[in-house]
Amino acid sequence: MRAPTRTGACNGAGHTMAESREKLLALAAELAADFATRAAEHDLNNTFPIENVERLKQTGYTALVIPEEHGGLGANLVDYALCQEQLAQGCAATAIAINMHLFGLGSMVERATGRPEERLFFDAIGRGKQILGGGISEPETGGDWGYFATKARRDGEFYVLNGRKTFTSLSPVIDLFMVMATLEDETPPRSATFVIPRGTPGLELVETWNAMGMRATASHDLVIRDVRVPAIAMANSRPVGPVDESAISLFTWFSVSVAAVYTGIALAALKFTREFTARFKPLTLPRPIKYLPGIQFAVAEAEALVAQSRALYLGIANEYLASPASFKGEPGLARVVTAKYVATNNAVRAVDYCMEAVGAHGILKKFPMERYYRDVRAGVNHPLSNARARELIGKSALGISLAETPRW
Ligand SMILES: Cc1cc2nc3c(=O)[nH]c(=O)nc-3n(C[C@H](O)[C@H](O)[C@H](O)COP(=O)(O)OP(=O)(O)OC[C@H]3O[C@@H](n4cnc5c(N)ncnc54)[C@H](O)[C@@H]3O)c2cc1C
Structure with missing residues (x-):
């Protein structure tokens, strides 16, 4: 390590x-x-x-x-x-x-x-x-990293995969697809990640991506039809089930970086807001709108949200670097997920405050603000989504395991 x-x-x-x-x-x-x-x-x-x-x-x-x-x-x-x-x-x-x-x-x-x-x-x-690309999300399973409708069947020294992946960002340039699939005929049930080179017969990209935000990600569908790969293409495998502490490292790198990307959008929105409010001066005002209390208060809210987020995810990242072993079990997972949860939600609110400060010009295509407004909204949907994050964070704080039944 x-x-x-x-x-x-x-x-x-x-x-x-x-x-x-x-x-x-x-x-x-x-x-x-x-x-x-x-x-x-x-x-x-x-x-x-x-x-x-x-x-x-x-x-x-x-x-x-x-x-x-x-x-x-x-x-x-x-x-x-x-x-x-x-x-x-x-x-x-x-x-x-x-x-x-x-x-x-x-x-x-x-x-x-x-x-x-x-x-x-x-x-x-x-x-x-x-370039690696993801095959986690599926039409059937959404953002759940523990269960996959895509199936891998063992056939001698090979596996044969069938399924469909959605949200495959970077699809035009992926060299190696990381396809997660459930292994057939395994007791207890297991899933695995397969590394499949572009061009392997049976892999087909279907250009479905046309989204409100993050449009330039080409997150198309990947159809996997009787894709035959040698057994050594299986990178790792784990029991089928909800994400658990074995996924803490993966979730830490994901949560912290996703938090940072969406906070980056809020920072860009703040930069534009500073520039715009410093130069926009309606005829009826003696000075640019940045001197208005409403503008200052909106910017203050956005600044405070971004500052909270950065303190949280950079703090978590530093703590993780210093002692990965201290991130244990569901409480450890909850700590890293909290960073993503807070930052992606704060970023939406921060961009909304910026939009409010900029006013109607914010919705014009000639300015980047409306793109920030659309892009930032994707953040809360990356795993763990708001509902799942609240469940993990809440249960962890209350000493309830995710595995406890009944769930509610
Ligand atoms: C810009 C962008 C790029 C992406 N790139 C990739 C990529 O490259 N590779 C990839 O694999 N994926 C990618 N994704 C997919 C993404 O990370 C999620 O997997 C996907 O957005 C989740 O889909 P979903 O919201 O439809 O499904 P779900 O996660 O199923 O959520 C649907 C809704 O139901 C709720 N819900 C569902 N199940 C439960 C449950 N058990 N408990 C509580 N609430 C539940 C959720 O909270 C949410 O409100 C990308 C997404 C975006 C937006």
């Missing part, structure tokens, strides 16, 4: 963590500025920014969380969150799409034990610039 890294310590490559973080953030800011120039166009046309992914590859950002020895940038959980927060300010769709590639990698690196196949895998991402 990779040793936890902290700002001030040396990362083994001759520079301090603070210097590394500064470089990573400068890269994320440069990419964000570039992506911002095309974000409106891709959103409007529902197109996928392939050129952004090319830049992410060239600059090493697609290997942000991969250790430097494998050609990656060596970001830890906090670096990763700060970079994603920054990237989302330029193009939230690109940020959340690449997040679907990065979060699982971060967790894999954290849990790595140095096996040769792990090293090959990290090389494929770091040096080979391969």
Whole structure:
């Protein structure tokens, strides 16, 4: 397992963590500025920014969380969150799409034990610039990471998979699909993740994505029809059932980064609000609208919401880096899920306050505010959704296990 890294310590490559973080953030800011120039166009046309992914590859950002020895940038959980927060300010769709590639990698690196196949895998991402994509969500099972309608049947040294995945972000550029499926004929029932290369016969992308927000993510459907893969394509397996503490690492990387992406949208909205309210001066007022109490109070609310979120998810990320083992059981899971829950909901409210401050100009297509307003709304739907998060957080606080029956 990779040793936890902290700002001030040396990362083994001759520079301090603070210097590394500064470089990573400068890269994320440069990419964000570039992506911002095309974000409106891709959103409007529902197109996928392939050129952004090319830049992410060239600059090493697609290997942000991969250790430097494998050609990656060596970001830890906090670096990763700060970079994603920054990237989302330029193009939230690109940020959340690449997040679907990065979060699982971060967790894999954290849990790595140095096996040769792990090293090959990290090389494929770091040096080979391969892109991973998700096959978790399904029409039948929504955002539940514990159950899959997609089935994998053992056939000698092979598995044969059938099913349909939805919300496959990054679909035009995925090299390796991470398909989660229930293993047939296993007692007790188990599910597994299969790594399936693009182009494998039976894999078909169906271009279904046309959404209100995060339009440029190309989160199309993936149809899996009699896809035959060698048994070694099975990356890991677990008992079928609700997400449990074995998923804490995965949920931590996911929750913290999703929190950061949606907070990034709120930060972008605040930036636009500052600029707009400083220059918009109705004829009837002596000064721009930023001098009005209503504007100041709305901005204050948005600032406070963003500050709460950042303190929470960066705090959780730092605590996790310092002591992953202290995140145990459902209370540990509840801690990381709280960060995502608070930040994605706060981001919606913060953008709403910004919208209120900007006024009617906020809904005009010529300004980015209406895109922020639509994009930010996707955040609460990523696992754990609001209802599931409240159940976990509430039960955990009350000392009730998720496994207890009856459920309510
Ligand atoms: C922009 C974007 C990109 C995405 N990219 C990917 C990707 O690359 N790969 C991928 O696999 N997925 C991806 N997703 C999917 C996403 O992470 C969720 O899996 C999906 O949005 C959940 O779908 P759902 O809300 O329809 O389903 P559900 O999670 O089933 O939720 C539907 C509603 O029912 C409630 N609900 C359902 N079951 C329960 C329960 N047992 N207890 C309490 N409440 C319940 C929920 O709270 C919610 O209100 C993406 C989503 C978005 C918005």
